[in-house]
Amino acid sequence: MPLLEVTNLVKHFTRKRGLFAPVSIVRAVDSVSFAIDEGEMFGLVGESGSGKTTTGRCILRLIEPTSGQVRLKGEDVLEFSRSRLRLARRDMQIVFQDPFSSLNPRMRVGTIVEEPLIIHRVGSARDRKARVAELFQLVGLDPTQLARYPHQFSGGQRQRIGLARALALNPSFIVADEPVSALDVSVQAQVINLLMDLQQRLKLTYLFIAHDLRLVRHICRRVAVMYLGKIVEMGETESIFAAPAHPYTRALLSAIPVPDPAAPRHRVVLDPASFEREAPLRQVGTNHLAAV
Amino acid sequence: MSDPRSSQFAVRSSPPSKSRDSSSSESRTANNEPRLLSVEHLTTGFDIKGRFIPAVIDVSFHIEAGETLCLVGESGSGKSLTALSIMRLVQSPGRIERGRLVFKGRDLRERPEREMQKIRGAEIALIFQEPMTALNPVFTIGNQIEETLRVHGRAGRRDAHQKAIELLDAVSVPEPQLRVRDYPHQLSGGLRQRALIAMSLACEPSLVIADEPTTALDVTIQAEILDLLRSLQKKMGLALLLITHDLGVVAEMADRVAVMYAGRIVEEAAVRDLFAAPSHPYTQGLLASIPGGAPGSRLRAIEGTVPPLGELPPGCSFTPRCPRRFEPCPKAHPGTTILRSDPGSRTTDPAPRTTDPGVVHSVKCYLYSDVVEPDVRDERPH
Numbered sequence: 001m002p003l004l005e006v007t008n009l010v011k012h013f014t015r016k017r018g019l020f021a022p023v024s025i026v027r028a029v030d031s032v033s034f035a036i037d038e039g040e041m042f043g044l045v046g047e048s049g050s051g052k053t054t055t056g057r058c059i060l061r062l063i064e065p066t067s068g069q070v071r072l073k074g075e076d077v078l079e080f081s082r083s084r085l086r087l088a089r090r091d092m093q094i095v096f097q098d099p100f101s102s103l104n105p106r107m108r109v110g111t112i113v114e115e116p117l118i119i120h121r122v123g124s125a126r127d128r129k130a131r132v133a134e135l136f137q138l139v140g141l142d143p144t145q146l147a148r149y150p151h152q153f154s155g156g157q158r159q160r161i162g163l164a165r166a167l168a169l170n171p172s173f174i175v176a177d178e179p180v181s182a183l184d185v186s187v188q189a190q191v192i193n194l195l196m197d198l199q200q201r202l203k204l205t206y207l208f209i210a211h212d213l214r215l216v217r218h219i220c221r222r223v224a225v226m227y228l229g230k231i232v233e234m235g236e237t238e239s240i241f242a243a244p245a246h247p248y249t250r251a252l253l254s255a256i257p258v259p260d261p262a263a264p265r266h267r268v269v270l271d272p273a274s275f276e277r278e279a280p281l282r283q284v285g286t287n288h289l290a291a292v
Numbered sequence: 293m294s295d296p297r298s299s300q301f302a303v304r305s306s307p308p309s310k311s312r313d314s315s316s317s318e319s320r321t322a323n324n325e326p327r328l329l330s331v332e333h334l335t336t337g338f339d340i341k342g343r344f345i346p347a348v349i350d351v352s353f354h355i356e357a358g359e360t361l362c363l364v365g366e367s368g369s370g371k372s373l374t375a376l377s378i379m380r381l382v383q384s385p386g387r388i389e390r391g392r393l394v395f396k397g398r399d400l401r402e403r404p405e406r407e408m409q410k411i412r413g414a415e416i417a418l419i420f421q422e423p424m425t426a427l428n429p430v431f432t433i434g435n436q437i438e439e440t441l442r443v444h445g446r447a448g449r450r451d452a453h454q455k456a457i458e459l460l461d462a463v464s465v466p467e468p469q470l471r472v473r474d475y476p477h478q479l480s481g482g483l484r485q486r487a488l489i490a491m492s493l494a495c496e497p498s499l500v501i502a503d504e505p506t507t508a509l510d511v512t513i514q515a516e517i518l519d520l521l522r523s524l525q526k527k528m529g530l531a532l533l534l535i536t537h538d539l540g541v542v543a544e545m546a547d548r549v550a551v552m553y554a555g556r557i558v559e560e561a562a563v564r565d566l567f568a569a570p571s572h573p574y575t576q577g578l579l580a581s582i583p584g585g586a587p588g589s590r591l592r593a594i595e596g597t598v599p600p601l602g603e604l605p606p607g608c609s610f611t612p613r614c615p616r617r618f619e620p621c622p623k624a625h626p627g628t629t630i631l632r633s634d635p636g637s638r639t640t641d642p643a644p645r646t647t648d649p650g651v652v653h654s655v656k657c658y659l660y661s662d663v664v665e666p667d668v669r670d671e672r673p674h
Contacts, residue, residue: 047510048481154597155367184366185537189581189593196590211510214540218583218591237587255515257540259582261563265544267515 001074002035003205004059004173009033009068011051011058028054029065030229038172041199041206043220043237045213045252050226052209056175059207060092061085072173090120093166097178099158103150109161110146116168135164140194156187160194167198177209192219213256217241222287225249234281235288245290247274326397328531329378329416329499330354334391336370336377338601344389345602348373349555350665351391357498360525360532362542362563364578365552368598371535374552375501378533379418380408395499414444417492421504423484427476433460433487434472440494459490463520482513486520493524500525501533506541518545539582543567548651551575554599554609556625561653571631571655573616608658616659626656627663 011029016022029051036042046052058065061077070077072092080088096102103112110132117128133143139160150158159179166174176195180188196219198204210216216223217237224234225248233246244250251270258265281289331353337346348370355361363371376382378393380400393400395416400408412418420426428436437459438452447455453472460468463486476484485505492500502521506514518541525532534545542549546563551572559572570576577594596613599605605612607622614621631653656665 047512156597184598185539185578186366186581186594187597189583189591190595192583193590193593196588212583213511214583218585218587218589221587251512255511257511257514257518257538257544259539259543259567259579261543261546261567263543267519270512 003038003040003073004036004207005069005071006035006055006059007033007069007071009055009058009070010066011054011063012066027229029058031068032226032229032231034224034231034234036173036205036207038205039199039203040222041196041208041220043216043223044207044209044226045211045216045223046226047211047252049228051229052226053177055226056094056177056207056209060089060094060175062094086120090169091171092173092175093169093171094175094177095159095162095166095179098182099155099162100150100182102162103158105150107149108147109150109153112150112161113164113168116165120169122169131168132164135167138167138198139164140190154187155183156191159183159191163191163194163198167202170202172203173205173207175207175209178211179208180215181210181212188215195219213241213253225252228277230277230291231281232275233288233290235285235290239285239288243285243288245284245288245292247271247292249290327354327394328357328396329533330392330394331374331378332392332394334374334377334393335389336373336382336386336391337389339385339387340602343602346389347386347555347601348377351552351555351557353550353557353560355499355531355533357531358525358529360534360545360547362546362549363533363535363552364537364539364542364549366537366598368554368601369552370555371552372503375418375503375533375535378501379412379416380405381412381418410444413440413492413497414446414495415497416499416501417495417497419485419488419492419500419502419505421507423481423488423508424476426488427484429476432473432475433479433491434474437472437487437491437494440491444495446495455494456490459494460487462493463487463490463524464516465490480513481509482516485509485513485517489517489520489524493528496528497530499531499533501535503535504537505534507536507538514541521545539578551578554604556609556656558610558657559653559655561631562651565632565653569653571653571660572610572657573614573659574610577613577615608656618658620658620662625665626658626661627665628654628656629661629663630654631660 009029009032013026013028014023015026032055044052044055054063057063059070065078072088077088113132113135114128117123117131122128123131132146136143136146141157141160153161180191183191192215199206208220220237222235223237223240224231227248233240233244233249240249241253244253248270250268254266254268275292279291281291284290331351334348334351335346336348337344351374353361363374365371377388382388388401427433434453434456437456441447441452441455457468457472460471465471465483465486479487506517509517521532536542543563549561549563549566550557551559551574553574559575566575570579580592581594583591594613599609605622608625611617611621
C-alpha cells in the first residue's frame with residue numbers, strides 16, 4: 001500500500017472581475033491522481049501556474065480542496081475533523097520555498113523550531129529544549145546558535161531551520177515546495193544532500209515540488225509533470241527523460257539549458273493544438289503514463 | 293600536466309593603472325582599436341560606519357561589439373554592483389572607489405552626470421531581473437517605450453507611438469498594436485520581460501547589460517527570451533554583458549565567461565575552455581555541483597557559504613571553502629595567472645565562438661603560480 005494516495009483531487013478558485021461580472025472559475029488543480037510509496041521522493045514538476053504548489057497545499061489541507069481523496073496511510077485526510085486533522089498534521093509537514101519569508105523574523109530560531117512541539121504539547125520544557133538541540137544537529141546547524149534570529153543566518157542555513165521545524169514532530173511525509181529554488185547553486189547541493197540523507201535515516205517520504213528538471217532527474221525515481229492543473233505525464237524519471245511522450249514534456253525538457261557549450265540544441269516549441277487537453281492518462285511504456 | 297604548481301605558465305602581475313591616459317593597453321585591442329568597453333581595476337564598495345567595505349575588488353574585463361560576456365557568481369559576489377558601477381548608478385552609501393570604465397575610448401567616470409544620462413539607455417542599456425519592478429505600474433508599456441524614445445530624441449510625439457509598436461513587434465510580442473496600451477500588470481512575466489527588452493533596445497544601444505534577465509521566468513519562457521536576445525544581438529551587432537548564476541545559461545549564451553567570487557573575478561576564459569578545463573577550485577566546485585551523474589548519488593556541494601561583505605577571510609577569499617587550499621592561501625590574495633592565451637586550442641574546438649586574440653584563460657589561484665595580488669586596497673582601515 002502506498003503511503004500517500006491522491007485520487008481525483010480538484011481545487012477550483014472562483015473569482016469575480018467586478019460587482020456584476022459573472023463569476024469565473026480557475027481550475028487550478030483539475031482531477032489529479034498519484035500515489036507515493038513509503039520512503040520515496042516523488043517529483044512534481046511544472047511551471048508557475050501549473051497547480052503544483054496548490055496540489056501540495058491541498059494534500060496538507062492548508063488549502064481546502066474542492067473535491068477528491070487524499071489517503072495518508074489509508075485514511076482519508078479530507079474527511080478528518082478539525083481535531084483529527086490537527087493530530088494528522090504531526091505526520092505530514094511542509095518545507096516552504098522562500099527561507100526569507102517563511103521564518104518569523106521576531107522569533108529566535110530555537111523557538112521557531114520548538115513551536116510545533118509547544119502547539120502539540122509534546123514533552124516538558126526541558127525535553128523540548130533537548131529535542132530542538134538534537135534537531136539542530138540533525139540538519140547540520142550549530143546548537144549554540146539557538147538564541148539567534150533568522151536574519152543572522154544565510155539562505156541555506158534558514159532552509160535548514162525550516163527543515164528542522166518540519167521534522168520536529170517526527171513526520172513520515174513531507175511536502176518540499178521548491179525547497180532549494182531560492183538558494184545559490186553551491187548551497188543547493190548541500191540542502192539536497194541533507195534531504196537525501198534524512199530520507200535514508202528517518203525513512204521519510206517526500207513530495208518534491210520543483211521546476212528544476214535537472215535536479216528532479218537526479219533525486220526522484222518517479223515524477224509527475226503538471227500543465228494547467230492536470231498531470232500530463234507520470235512515471236519513472238529515467239524513462240520520461242529518455243522518451244517524453246507528451247508535447248508539453250518535450251517542450252519543457254528541450255528548454256532546460258544544458259551546462260555544456262558543445263551540446264547541440266533542439267528547442268521544441270509547444271503547440272497547444274498538438275494535444276487534447278482532456279485526454280486521460282494512458283500507459284505508453286512500463287511505469288510510464290501520458291495524456292496523449 | 294604533472295604538477296600544476298610548476299612554473300610553466302606565463303605569469304603576469306597586474307599593477308593598477310595609475311595613468312589617466314585613455315590609450316592604455318587594456319582599453320585597446322591587439323590592432324590598437326579602442327575596445328567597446330574596458331573595465332580596469334574597478335573597486336566599488338560601501339561606506340559603512342566610517343569604514344569602506346569593498347564589494348567589487350579590482351575587477352578588470354572587456355567586451356567587444358557583438359560579443360557576449362557572462363558574469364557568473366552567487367548572490368553577494370558583486371556581479372550586480374559591477375553592472376551598476378558601469379552605469380554609474382551606484383547609490384550612496386555605495387561608491388566607486390577606483391578604476392576606469394573606458395567606453396568607446398573614454399572613461400565614463402570622467403563624464404559629467406548630464407552626459408551620463410544621455411549614455412544610459414541610448415548607448416548602454418540595462419535589463420533588470422524583475423520586470424515588474426523595472427516597469428512603472430501606472431503607465432502603459434507604450435507610454436514607457438515612447439518616453440525613452442522622446443527623452444533621447446529618437447522620435448517625436450507622433451511617430452514615437454508607431455515606433456513603440458514596431459519595437460514590441462521586433463521582440464515578438466503578439467498583437468503589438470493592442471499590447472502597447474496594456475499596463476505592466478496585464479502582461480505575463482515573459483511578455484513583461486519582452487516589453488522591457490523592447491524598451492532597452494529602443495535607442496539601439498551598442499552595449500546591453502542584462503542582470504539575471506530570465507531568473508524570474510519559467511524554463512520555457514527563459515528559452516524564448518534567450519533565443520530572442522541572441523537573435524537581436526546578431527541583427528543589431530550589440531555587445532551583451534549577461535549576469536547570471538545559471539551555468540546552463542552560460543553554456544548556451546556566452547562567448548567568454550568571467551567567474552566572480554566575493555567581489556573578485558577569480559577565473560576568466562572562453563566558454564568552451566572554461567567548461568573543458570575549469571581551473572579555479574571555485575569554478576570546479578560550481579560545475580561539479582550541477583545535478584548529474586548517477587541518480588540518487590550525493591551531489592558534490594561546496595562546503596560553507598559565501599563570506600558576508602566586510603568579513604572576507606584573510607588571503608584568498610575562497611580559502612575556508614576550498615578543498616585544495618594549502619599554506620600560502622590565507623596569507624595574501626593571489627594575483628592573475630595567465631594559463632593560456634590561445635582560445636579554443638585546448639578543446640580542439642571545430643568552431644570556436646570567439647577568435648579574439650585578446651581572449652585568455654586566466655585564474656587567481658596559487659595552484660598555478662605564486663603571483664600575489666598587487667596591493668591596491670590598503671585604504672581599508674583595520
